[in-house]
Amino acid sequence: MSDSRPNDVSQCQSTPLRTKLKETRIAKLTEAGHVESDAEYEPKFFPADVIEVVLSRDAVKSVLGCLCDRCGEHANYLPPSYERRTIYLDYVMSDALKLFALLVFMEHPALIGAFVRQRKGDHILDENLKRIDLKNTYLTEIESNSRLTAVEIRNLLDSFLELCYQFSPPVFKGSWFEEWDPKTALPFINTTYIGEGGYGKVYSFQIYPGYKRFVYGDSVSAHPLLHYIVVLKVNRIKTKFAMKEVGLAAGPIGCLNAEAQNLSKIRDELEDEKHIIKVLKIFRRGQKIHFIFPLAEGNLADLMSKPWRHLPTSDKAICWNSIWDQAVGMLKALARFHSPPEQARWRGYHSDIKRTYYLLE
Numbered sequence: 446m447s448d449s450r451p452n453d454v455s456q457c458q459s460t461p462l463r464t465k466l467k468e469t470r471i472a473k474l475t476e477a478g479h480v481e482s483d484a485e486y487e488p489k490f491f492p493a494d495v496i497e498v499v500l501s502r503d504a505v506k507s508v509l510g511c512l513c514d515r516c517g518e519h520a521n522y523l524p525p526s527y528e529r530r531t532i533y534l535d536y537v538m539s540d541a542l543k544l545f546a547l548l549v550f551m552e553h554p555a556l557i558g559a560f561v562r563q564r565k566g567d568h569i570l571d572e573n574l575k576r577i578d579l580k581n582t583y584l585t586e587i588e589s590n591s592r593l594t595a596v597e598i599r600n601l602l603d604s605f606l607e608l609c610y611q612f613s614p615p616v617f618k619g620s621w622f623e624e625w626d627p628k629t630a631l632p633f634i635n636t637t638y639i640g641e642g643g644y645g646k647v648y649s650f651q652i653y654p655g656y657k658r659f660v661y662g663d664s665v666s667a668h669p670l671l672h673y674i675v676v677l678k679v680n681r682i683k684t685k686f687a688m689k690e691v692g693l694a695a696g697p698i699g700c701l702n703a704e705a706q707n708l709s710k711i712r713d714e715l716e717d718e719k720h721i722i723k724v725l726k727i728f729r730r731g732q733k734i735h736f737i738f739p740l741a742e743g744n745l746a747d748l749m750s751k752p753w754r755h756l757p758t759s760d761k762a763i764c765w766n767s768i769w770d771q772a773v774g775m776l777k778a779l780a781r782f783h784s785p786p787e788q789a790r791w792r793g794y795h796s797d798i799k800r801t802y803y804l805l806e
């Protein structure tokens with residue numbers, strides 16, 4: 446495709462793409478099954494697949510060549526001639542597409558030059574930039590080369606810093622404790638409050654496709670209430686998770702750290718034990734700690750309330766039913782928890798065994 450100057454210079458080439466980013470985001474969330482989340486967890490993120498669909502190579506090329514007044518003001522961040530601007534195209538496509546999407550969404554796409562000429566790309570979205578860093582490191586000429594007032598420039602910088610979280614949601618991988626900014630946009634959909642756990646709230650949720658790379662996958666059942674035993678495998682639910690959210694004000698940080706350490710220890714030293722829950726992720730986000738598990742379908746109390754659905758018929762011994770194998774497996778797991786492998790430098794004490802803590806997958 447040869448470079449061609451856009452005819453209409455009154456409208457920025459980024460404006461229709463901003464609309465397309467919004468519309469495609471809604472369509473993709475719906476396609477992923479999102480219906481509704483509790484207000485605090487309503488999705489705010491722009492997934493990578495939305496950005497890739499909207500910002501095709503041709504679209505990026507077209508915006509890089511925009512000749513609108515605003516892009517003209519920021520032209521100092523890009524090479525002076527229109528024809529040369531597209532030399533930035535390859536770098537944007539390979540290393541700075543999310544950053545460019547953010548600038549397109551803000552309708553200031555020519556600012557991309559400020560970052561690309563320093564070989565900075567998407568990774569700066571995760572750098573916890575402050576306003577002063579953004580201005581003095583990247584947008585050094587923003588005051589001298591635009592007609593914006595000081596207040597407008599400050600609003601522009603703040604808008605960038607607010608939006609950068611939405612264009613860079615974290616991928617859920619690894620299983621260790623991480624600390625994220627409270628503004629971090631979690632790639633969750635259908636996040637629904639399901640009850641109170643010790644010290645905090647429990648939610649069920651799903652993770653948007655492409656943002657889930659847990660070490661332990663979805664094959665182990667778990668429960669939102671931080672308990673450890675699975676008794677019966679009925680149906681696997683591979684896509685739903687449970688999150689316990691604990692405010693730091695609700696419990697002493699030492700207790701929460703101890704809980705996190707215990708869950709990590711159990712996960713690592715009894716990783717082959719299918720009847721023991723594995724925590725998938727623990728992270729701190731501002732003043733809250735979040736524990737992530739696969740979501741269990743029910744518990745032993747549910748099962749006992751409708752025994753006729755699961756127990757053997759009267760002419761068969763109980764050991765003929767699969768529940769027998771699961772119950773024995775669960776008891777062996779419990780024994781192992783209380784007397785862990787030889788190399789383990791710990792010993793478990795459950796101390797609070799009751800029907801609701803035996804979980805069903």
Ligand SMILES: [Zn+2]
Nearest residue numbers: 457511513516
């Ligand atoms: Zn423009």
